[in-house]
Amino acid sequence: MQLTVPTGISLAVANLIRGTILSQFPSWRPFAYEFDSKASILSVDSIMEDPISIHGAVSSLTFTLDRDPALGEILPESYAVEGRFTVGQLKSLTQFQLSGVTDGFPLFTSVKPLNVKVWYLFSSGKRDEDQNRKLLPTSNNVVIFSSRHTSVEEISFKLNEISGGLTEIIFTCSEVGVVEKAIGFLSNYLVAA
Secondary structure, X not given: OEEEEEHHHHHHHHHHHHHHHHHOOXXXXXXXXXXXXXXEEOOHHHOEEOXXXXXXXXXXXXXXXXXXXXXXXXXXXXXXXXXXXEHHHHHHHOOOEEEOOOOOOEEEEEEEEEEEEEXXXXXXXXXXXXXXXXXXXXXXXXXXXXEEEOOOOOEEEEEEEEOOOEEEEEEEEOOOOHHXXXXXXXXXXXOOO
């Protein structure tokens, strides 16, 4: 997608569109994990008792449903984890359609069998850990983390000055049509008084 604007405002316009894409279009994201038993690491000679590893692939996944959720909706799902739990295994157990990472990529690794409950939230923008913590009751076995709610995995832009005091903004985005959607969203608010 390309957009031509006056050179003096090109960077501000490009950042406004990018920020809109990253903050205004809601998506499902996991924001907490709950474990059915306490997983702890002992510091004595690196002895581990009931450890579980959480891998970063979850943040690279895109979660979609076949229905229109309400903003702020929370959906928990539970999975039995033993050994290596991969994206492919999650796809066979979840009601979400997943994309973004190959099926063999690990999500969790556990030394012993345990159940993991994943809490998903439909929201927009970035939510910090404190905001997400208010959504669930306090428990020793719950890990709550920050979440960025956007369906776009990658958005960048390049500025090219052209003649007549104009600059061309060239967007590169992982999702087709989202730049146009952001411009349409902004046009509802950027009207002459």
